[in-house]
Amino acid sequence: MTYQEFASRAMEYAEKTGCASSELYYANGESFEVNANAGEIDRYSVSREAGVSVRVSLNGREGYAYTERIDEPEKLVDHAADNARCIESDDEHPMQTRQTYQAVTRADSALKHMTESERIALAKRLEEVCLAMDPRVKRVVYCTAGFDSGAVVMENSLGLHAERSTNSSYLYVMPSVEDGAELQTGFAFRMGADAADAEGCAKEAVEDALGKLGASPVDSGCYRVLLKPYAVSDLLSAFSPMFSADEAQKGCSLLAGKEGEAIASCLITVWDDPFDPVAPRAFDGEGTPCVKKAVIENGVLKTLLHNLKTAKKAGVQSTGNASRKSAASAVSVAPTVFRLEAGKHGYADLLQALGSGLVITELEGLHAGVDAVSGDFSLKAAGFLVENGALVRPVSNITVAGNFVSLMKDVIALGSDLRFGMPQGGYFGSPSILVSGLKVAGN
Numbered sequence: 001m002t003y004q005e006f007a008s009r010a011m012e013y014a015e016k017t018g019c020a021s022s023e024l025y026y027a028n029g030e031s032f033e034v035n036a037n038a039g040e041i042d043r044y045s046v047s048r049e050a051g052v053s054v055r056v057s058l059n060g061r062e063g064y065a066y067t068e069r070i071d072e073p074e075k076l077v078d079h080a081a082d083n084a085r086c087i088e089s090d091d092e093h094p095m096q097t098r099q100t101y102q103a104v105t106r107a108d109s110a111l112k113h114m115t116e117s118e119r120i121a122l123a124k125r126l127e128e129v130c131l132a133m134d135p136r137v138k139r140v141v142y143c144t145a146g147f148d149s150g151a152v153v154m155e156n157s158l159g160l161h162a163e164r165s166t167n168s169s170y171l172y173v174m175p176s177v178e179d180g181a182e183l184q185t186g187f188a189f190r191m192g193a194d195a196a197d198a199e200g201c202a203k204e205a206v207e208d209a210l211g212k213l214g215a216s217p218v219d220s221g222c223y224r225v226l227l228k229p230y231a232v233s234d235l236l237s238a239f240s241p242m243f244s245a246d247e248a249q250k251g252c253s254l255l256a257g258k259e260g261e262a263i264a265s266c267l268i269t270v271w272d273d274p275f276d277p278v279a280p281r282a283f284d285g286e287g288t289p290c291v292k293k294a295v296i297e298n299g300v301l302k303t304l305l306h307n308l309k310t311a312k313k314a315g316v317q318s319t320g321n322a323s324r325k326s327a328a329s330a331v332s333v334a335p336t337v338f339r340l341e342a343g344k345h346g347y348a349d350l351l352q353a354l355g356s357g358l359v360i361t362e363l364e365g366l367h368a369g370v371d372a373v374s375g376d377f378s379l380k381a382a383g384f385l386v387e388n389g390a391l392v393r394p395v396s397n398i399t400v401a402g403n404f405v406s407l408m409k410d411v412i413a414l415g416s417d418l419r420f421g422m423p424q425g426g427y428f429g430s431p432s433i434l435v436s437g438l439k440v441a442g443n
Helices: 003-016 073-086 116-133 198-211 229-243 245-249 308-314 347-354 404-409
Strands: 021-037 040-058 061-067 137-156 161-179 182-185 188-191 221-227 270-272 293-297 337-340 357-364 376-387 390-403 411-414 427-430 433-441
Touching: 003 021, 003 040, 003 073, 003 137, 021 116, 040 073, 040 116, 061 073, 116 137, 116 161, 116 198, 161 198, 182 198, 188 198, 221 229, 221 347, 229 245, 229 337, 229 357, 229 376, 229 404, 229 427, 245 308, 347 357, 347 411, 347 433, 357 390, 390 404, 404 411
Parallel strands: 221 357, 337 427
Antiparallel strands: 021 040, 021 137, 040 061, 137 161, 161 182, 161 188, 221 433, 270 293, 270 337, 357 376, 376 390, 390 433, 411 433
16 A cells, blocks of 8 residues: 555545545655774664654544554554544644645755765775774774655645655764873764865864863852853754743743743844745645744844744744654644854954953763753863963863853853754854853862
8 A cells, every 4th residue: 555545545534534624745865884903893773663643633622643553554543543542631732734835855965876885995994094094092982974865745635735755974983092091082073065074074083082181170159151152052042942832831831921021131133034045945844835944133032933833822922833753743832943143253253352252162961960940051061271362282181051041141252153953853053152151160
């Protein structure tokens, strides 16, 4: 049975059995990943998956069911209807109607047209370049090339039909360097059209590792801080749930009811941009057309992120931020491509503006050291000590602590160096930001 036959039978059967509406969400995907170690392949995986879920509205209740077998659609609808009968909540989750979408062109990522042998060779080449770059590079901890592709089809009894396909490539490496008894590791990655850049990725990672040699803590205190793009994008990712209207309506976001209020420095504008070339899309996880919108504009919170359910509760339009991680998951709310708008200052200018303080290049422990409800964070950090606008030495084994909203209010300058962090469930980008003060625990 083809998927289209399955979908037609499912919706016809749902109507016959008294469902007010029905919706199908079909997703398939393929992933490839290879890791090189000492010139050999120590990890290699290829996986393929496909699944379809059905959602029905029955007696004012919503029911879901999921299967990986494209047969017996009537049985799947029955399961969804049974689940609807068991639901006690009266929260209505509307289905989208027929829509038209903005044309979106997504460039092929670098590994799409490579054979598996070529992808393996790329991972090996990445390791070779790292090892040849400096005699202090003794081994490469991770050296990975990967490619993911997939397609989504959504349709329902209200006339909705939406389809999209995606593909993404990535390359990342973690070399280990030794200098006497000291060991340090570095990290770099490439994604999308740049994912075949083994030389650039290796150079960045090795320089990152070598730059950490001789690192030590600083004295505890409050420092002026220049946060580099990856550190800021990690914070944006960790605190993105506070921009969800779903979290706000559950009482789990300090931004609830703050639309129209200043919550950040007037320098801060944050975009949710589904048409950014890094990962463009025309519709969200409910088939709602995507729109570019300023979530924060010149420091003022303009909107939270909505799907159809949260928008109905709030009496507003959906912002096109319904999210489904897979066909088996329920609809939630998430950013599309979330980025802090860049400023005009180069890195050298920001160092001069910093004067004396710290450059923070990386943060660790975001899963344990972040409270997305309160906005508080306490994270292990590394970077450089700066005096009179010049780098003095690397810094490690320090902890930075504060509150995300307070941090955004303390931003006094923005860099022009916008970069996206490695995607982990979403795309988050930022330039460097200069902050007037941040608590640091060290010596």
